[in-house]
Amino acid sequence: MKFMVLVKATADSEAGIMPSEQLLTEMGKYNEELVKAGIMQAGEGLHPSAKGARVRFSGKNRTVIDGPFSETKELVAGFWIWQCTSLQEAIAWAKRCPNPMPGDSELEIRQVFAAEDFGDAFTPELREQEERLRAQVETSRPH
Numbered sequence: 001m002k003f004m005v006l007v008k009a010t011a012d013s014e015a016g017i018m019p020s021e022q023l024l025t026e027m028g029k030y031n032e033e034l035v036k037a038g039i040m041q042a043g044e045g046l047h048p049s050a051k052g053a054r055v056r057f058s059g060k061n062r063t064v065i066d067g068p069f070s071e072t073k074e075l076v077a078g079f080w081i082w083q084c085t086s087l088q089e090a091i092a093w094a095k096r097c098p099n100p101m102p103g104d105s106e107l108e109i110r111q112v113f114a115a116e117d118f119g120d121a122f123t124p125e126l127r128e129q130e131e132r133l134r135a136q137v138e139t140s141r142p143h
Contacts, residue, residue, distance in 0.1 A: 001083070004079055004109075005094060007107060008076065008105065009048075009049070010105055016050075039083060041081040042081040044079060051067060
């Protein structure tokens with residue numbers, strides 16, 4: 001099972017306050033453990049929402065909304081993609097994480113959809129297209 005682990009934003013992360021050397025060191029060690037265990041597939045931190053934008057859809061209309069966005073508790077400051085055997089395994093790994101922010105912080109764990117989750121709506125043609133696109137993305141990545 002694949003999971004996205006979201007590091008929730010805080011007032012400090014939204015203010016652009018960068019992590020300390022100690023936190024970067026602790027996170028580096030934690031990420032090494034995740035990689036060695038075969039759990040971590042990707043992970044990145046995100047710039048504050050002030051440097052971002054949203055695109056809102058309403059029928060055929062598109063509206064661009066520039067950051068910053070007001071609801072800090074709903075924002076994401078970073079993420080990992082993990083391969084785990086269960087939600088419980090992902091939770092166990094998340095509990096081992098150094099606190100990603102000064103003060104209180106939160107990780108949110110969400111399972112990523114797999115092809116079989118879509119049932120008959122995901123036709124053999126759509127599955128073939130998905131597999132072809134995934135292979136194309138993989139070969140186009142710099143290694």
